[in-house]
Amino acid sequence: MLFFIDTANLDEIKQAQELGVLAGVTTNPSLVAKEKNVHFHDRLREITSIVEGSVSAEVISLEAEEMIQEGKELAEIASNITVKVPMTPDGLKAVKAFSDLGIKTNVTLIFNANQALLAARAGATYVSPFIGRLDDIGQDGLELVSTIAEIFSVHGIDTEIIAASIRHPQHVTEAAIRGAHIATVPYSVILQLFKHPLTDQGIEKFLADWEKRKA
Numbered sequence: 001m002l003f004f005i006d007t008a009n010l011d012e013i014k015q016a017q018e019l020g021v022l023a024g025v026t027t028n029p030s031l032v033a034k035e036k037n038v039h040f041h042d043r044l045r046e047i048t049s050i051v052e053g054s055v056s057a058e059v060i061s062l063e064a065e066e067m068i069q070e071g072k073e074l075a076e077i078a079s080n081i082t083v084k085v086p087m088t089p090d091g092l093k094a095v096k097a098f099s100d101l102g103i104k105t106n107v108t109l110i111f112n113a114n115q116a117l118l119a120a121r122a123g124a125t126y127v128s129p130f131i132g133r134l135d136d137i138g139q140d141g142l143e144l145v146s147t148i149a150e151i152f153s154v155h156g157i158d159t160e161i162i163a164a165s166i167r168h169p170q171h172v173t174e175a176a177i178r179g180a181h182i183a184t185v186p187y188s189v190i191l192q193l194f195k196h197p198l199t200d201q202g203i204e205k206f207l208a209d210w211e212k213r214k215a
């Protein structure tokens with residue numbers, strides 16, 4: 001499973017990139033809106049100049065023709081832009097058009113397996129099941145990842161699963177076990193992944209022992 005970062009914040013992207021584990025970026029309108037005084041296309045230019053892997057940029061339009069126009073403009077920004085499209089009938093019409101044009105797509109706001117299967121059959125490059133938001137309403141987000149992975153495996157579908165709406169490290173581990181190809185993770189959770197108290201204690205003890213040896 002690869003790591004994407006789920007943010008439009010440049011500092012977070014740079015810091016994650018420096019860690020050497022970053023394979024891509026996902027943004028959404030809410031994440032972009034959190035960035036003050038930022039022009040969307042300019043921010044995408046900045047992000048794609050830092051990260052070589054897929055950078056998801058979401059369309060705002062809800063009607064297929066407008067989505068296609070918007071997505072084409074996004075795709076022109078850089079060769080590693082993936083056009084993010086919401087899971088609607090119009091969204092999937094646009095995904096089919098993008099697929100025919102060779103433009104990569106990430107179908108977002110996936111909350112059940114049939115949505116994922118439809119998106120895959122429309123030609124989606126990625127589908128993004130939202131784990132945390134399902135957990136928030138008392139459903140099992142991780143179980144959805146397992147179900148989608150099973151269906152894609154049974155039917156030889158090569159659309160990749162991005163585990164999205166990740167809230168904590170256990171989501172990441174479980175997404176990997178259950179067959180997500182990618183987890184898109186907020187920066188705060190990426191940092192949590194590194195941590196274990198025994199690692200910190202171990203470093204402290206090694207250094208203390210090393211100091212004693214020199215004395």
Ligand code: E4P
Nearest residue numbers: 006026027028133164165166
């Ligand atoms: C995925 O691409 C979305 O940007 C994201 O994971 C949504 O997560 P949230 O539920 O924390 O907003």
